Amino acid sequence: MLEVNALRKVYDGHGRRVEAIADLTFSVGEGEFACVVGPSGCGKTTLLKCIAGLLAPTSGEARIDGTPVTGPPTGLAVVFQEYGRSLFPWLRARDNVELPLRAAGLPRRTRHGLVEEALRAVGLGDVHGAYPWQLSGGMQQRVAIARAIAYGPRVLLMDEPFAAVDAQTRADLEDLIRSVWQRLGVTLLFVTHDIDESVYLGQRVIVLSAAPTRVAEDIAIDLPAARDQLTTRGDPRFAELRGQIYAQIQKAKHGSTR
Amino acid sequence: MTSALRRAAALLTVPVLLVALWWYSSANSTDFYRPPLSRILVAFRETWFGARLADDVLPSLTRLLLGYAAALLLGVAVGVAVGTSYRLRALVEPILEFLRAIPPPVLVPIIMLVAGIGDLMKVIVIVSGCVWPILLNTVEGVRNVDEILADTCRSYRVRGMARLRHLVLRSASPQIVTGARQALSIGIILMVISEMFAASSGLGFTVVQFQRGFAIPQMWSGVLLLGLLGVLLSLLFRLAERRILRWYHGIRAIEREP
Ligand SMILES: Nc1ncnc2c1ncn2[C@@H]1O[C@H](COP(=O)(O)OP(=O)(O)OP(=O)(O)O)[C@@H](O)[C@H]1O
Ligand SMILES: [Mg+2]
Numbered sequence: 001m002l003e004v005n006a007l008r009k010v011y012d013g014h015g016r017r018v019e020a021i022a023d024l025t026f027s028v029g030e031g032e033f034a035c036v037v038g039p040s041g042c043g044k045t046t047l048l049k050c051i052a053g054l055l056a057p058t059s060g061e062a063r064i065d066g067t068p069v070t071g072p073p074t075g076l077a078v079v080f081q082e083y084g085r086s087l088f089p090w091l092r093a094r095d096n097v098e099l100p101l102r103a104a105g106l107p108r109r110t111r112h113g114l115v116e117e118a119l120r121a122v123g124l125g126d127v128h129g130a131y132p133w134q135l136s137g138g139m140q141q142r143v144a145i146a147r148a149i150a151y152g153p154r155v156l157l158m159d160e161p162f163a164a165v166d167a168q169t170r171a172d173l174e175d176l177i178r179s180v181w182q183r184l185g186v187t188l189l190f191v192t193h194d195i196d197e198s199v200y201l202g203q204r205v206i207v208l209s210a211a212p213t214r215v216a217e218d219i220a221i222d223l224p225a226a227r228d229q230l231t232t233r234g235d236p237r238f239a240e241l242r243g244q245i246y247a248q249i250q251k252a253k254h255g256s257t258r
Numbered sequence: 259m260t261s262a263l264r265r266a267a268a269l270l271t272v273p274v275l276l277v278a279l280w281w282y283s284s285a286n287s288t289d290f291y292r293p294p295l296s297r298i299l300v301a302f303r304e305t306w307f308g309a310r311l312a313d314d315v316l317p318s319l320t321r322l323l324l325g326y327a328a329a330l331l332l333g334v335a336v337g338v339a340v341g342t343s344y345r346l347r348a349l350v351e352p353i354l355e356f357l358r359a360i361p362p363p364v365l366v367p368i369i370m371l372v373a374g375i376g377d378l379m380k381v382i383v384i385v386s387g388c389v390w391p392i393l394l395n396t397v398e399g400v401r402n403v404d405e406i407l408a409d410t411c412r413s414y415r416v417r418g419m420a421r422l423r424h425l426v427l428r429s430a431s432p433q434i435v436t437g438a439r440q441a442l443s444i445g446i447i448l449m450v451i452s453e454m455f456a457a458s459s460g461l462g463f464t465v466v467q468f469q470r471g472f473a474i475p476q477m478w479s480g481v482l483l484l485g486l487l488g489v490l491l492s493l494l495f496r497l498a499e500r501r502i503l504r505w506y507h508g509i510r511a512i513e514r515e516p
Contacts, residue, residue, distance in 0.1 A: 054409050072413045085406040090428045090505040099424060100414035133509045151414060 001030040001187050002051070002155060006060035009046050020046040022212030023060070028204075033181050033188045035198035037245065038208030039253065044191045045081060048157045051189070052078050064155060077153035081160045081191075083144045087132040094119065094128040097147045118150035119143075122176060138169035142176075149180055156186045160193065171229050174201060178227060195249070199223075199241050200232060207245055209252035216252035219245060293475045298482065301475035306483055310464065315483075318460040321377060322449040325384025329441060333389045334434060337396025338426060347397070358394065362387030362444070363451050370455065380452040380460075387448045388441035395437030399430025432506050435499050442495055446488055461487075 009021040020043040028034045038044055049055035051062045053072040062069040064076065080086040087096050094115050101111045119125060122142040132140050141161055148156055158177075162170045178201060181188050192198050198205045199221055207217040223237060232238055281295045306315065340347050340354075365386050366379075373379040403426060411417070411425050427434075453462030465480035500507070 049409075052413050054412060072415065074415070076413065078409075078413045080406055080410065082406050085404055086410045088407065088424065088428070089509060090431075091424070099416060099420075103414065103416040103420045131505055131508060133505070133512060147414075 001032070001065060002028040002189065003063040003066075004047075004051065004060075005063065007047070007050060007057050007062060008059045009043065009050060009055070010058045019212050021050075021057075022214055024208075024213065024215060025060075026206055026215055026218060028187055028189060031185045031187055032204065033178075033190070033202050034204045034206060035202035036189065036191045036206045036208060037193060037195055037198045037249070038213070039210045039249065040193055042208050042210050043213045044193075044208065045159055048078065048159050048189070048191060052076060052157055054078075073155075075152075075154040077148040077151045077156050079141075079144050079148050079156070079158040079161050081163065083141045083161065083164075084132070084137070086144055087140060089131065089133055091131075092128065093124065093130050093132065093135070093143045096132065096143055097150050100147065100151050114150045114152070115146075118146040121149060121180065122146045123172075138165040138173065141165060141173065145173075145176070145180075149184070152184075153186060156181075156188045158188070158190045160191055162192075162194075162197070170197075175229070177201065182225075195242055195245050196233070199238060199245065200227060200229075205241075205245060207248045207252065217245070217248040219248075291474055293478065297475045298478045302479035302482060305476050305479050314459050314461055314464050317377075318449055318453065318462070319487075321380050321452075321460075322384060322445055325381040325448075326388055326442065326445045328381070329385045329388035329392055329445070330438060332385065333392030333437065333441075334396050334427075337393045337434075338400055338422070338430075340393075341397040341400025341430070342426070354390075354394065358390040362448055366452060366455055375456040380449070380457070383452040384445050384448045387444045391440035391444070392434065392437040395433040395440075396430055399433030400426055402433075403429045431502060435503055439492075439495060439499075442491060443488070446484070446491065450484065 004024050004026050007021060007024045009019075011018040011020055024047065036044055036047070046055065050057045051064075051069060053069045053076075056070075064073050067073070088099070091099065097115045097118055098111055101114060106114075119128060122145050124139060124142050124146065127135060127139065132143060135143065141164075145161070148158075161177075162173050165173065174197065177188075177190070180186075190198075190201060192201075202221050204221060205217075205219045206215060207219065208214070209216040219241065221241060223232060223235060223241075277295075284292060284294045285296070287294050340350060362383060366383055369379050369382050369386065373382050407425060407429070411421050416424065449460075450462035450465075453460035454466055457463040461480060461484060465477055465484075468474075468477035468480060
């Protein structure tokens with residue numbers, strides 16, 4: 001479904017050359033929930049932008065359904081790391097969610113139904129008329145998620161979406177994402193730098209090394225599909241997987257400084 | 259309610275004091291060129307609340323509004339084109355700087371040669387002065403489109419007119435409004451000046467006529483009317499701005515809070 005082949009990205013400009021991604025190869029199956037973890041600055045955002053067709057790789061390619069990505073592919077939605085800046089401050093919450101549907105030329109009735117449903121799914125049934133800057137950080141992020149849900153994507157990319165919200169909201173949003181994924185059956189690539197979060201959420205965790213970035217480890221998360229914050233995180237297997245990933249990241253870090 | 263009253267009081271105190279000062283200092287004036295305010299007010303009523311309203315005030319205002327509207331359309335259209343295209347900007351920026359530096363009144367003789375001495379000439383004079391602040395501010399505003407919002411539009415396939423309307427124009431709207439505000443005061447000045455050359459009606463024309471005929475109180479009343487029109491137009495402008503930039507002022511108000 002989603003393939004990344006020998007992807008390499010070098011930023012070159014303003015007299016500074018940064019090799020953000022050295023060589024990445026992995027693939028994600030249809031309907032799979034994969035998490036990507038890696039140290040800050042290792043090129044996670046760069047990777048998502050290449051897959052989303054917002055940035056051209058220096059070499060290698062990303063493919064969706066076998067088609068190489070050359071521009072933003074249809075049926076792909078992104079939730080950006082800077083959620084505050086990805087909402088239109090001049091549009092109310094509902095209009096933010098509706099805009100992509102309008103651009104797609106859907107009839108008004110269908111649009112309103114989708115917007116209503118998506119906002120309700122993220123627990124924002126009552127703030128339709130608010131502007132983004134009138135909402136808390138967690139609520140803004142939920143509006144951005146609602147926009148992605150309403151769009152009905154086949155592939156959903158999320159870039160550290162919960163980095164800036166408090167612990168309780170974060171736990172709620174994690175459960176929300178799991179339920180959305182189970183309901184919609186989307187292929188989900190979720191970037192985070194939080195190891196616990198990656199184990200809790202995904203069916204699979206792809207660990208990236210520090211720059212120059214490669215895949216350090218690809219671990220299947222064999223926890224039961226029904227997860228909840230208390231029992232899953234208390235599961236001995238959870239601690240085991242977490243320890244394994246932690247060790248990998250440490251190893252990858254030392255490997256790169258050698 | 260009380261805060262609104264207090265604001266109105268703060269706004270009106272100085273003007274009321276100045277008018278009172280004018281009234282008392284001129285009350286016993288026998289100077290031919292500085293008649294008492296009471297006489298000016300009588301002249302005001304006799305001069306402007308009659309046939310002159312339709313014969314002079316209305317044509318002036320119509321030309322102002324036509325020229326201002328045309329300058330808005332032209333300035334925003336060209337500004338968006340120049341601001342969006344890097345190559346176009348490099349090409350025309352020096353020319354724009356040169357044209358902007360020419361004081362519009364010196365263009366009047368040239369415009370008269372091309373467009374005659376009718377209404378068209380006066381409207382063109384107004385456009386030629388109003389267009390620059392709008393155009394240059396629009397260029398500035400369009401260049402400041404947020405990168406993440408632009409990426410959001412690309413990946414949700416918001417393109418063409420929808421992108422122009424919901425991303426480009428809205429992002430630039432604070433700057434466009436700033437330019438439009440500057441253009442409004444320039445427009446009023448040029449409305450008067452254009453009527454001082456070869457005109458047969460209009461506010462500027464009438465004031466000059468009064469001065470030449472030594473109708474001093476009437477001349478003063480014309481100046482007073484121009485001032486009042488300026489205040490009225492800037493109030494209307496503020497009403498429009500409050501609607502258009504509601505989101506912008508909302509964000510600013512939140513940022514100002516501790
Ligand atoms: N537009 C750019 N131009 C030049 N260098 C860039 C650009 N964007 C990112 N970089 C560099 O590329 C590297 C990877 O950046 P990227 O934002 O992809 O990392 P990240 O893993 O998402 O980091 P974080 O966890 O902090 O979000 C960094 O060294 C960064 O400085
Ligand atoms: Mg990032």
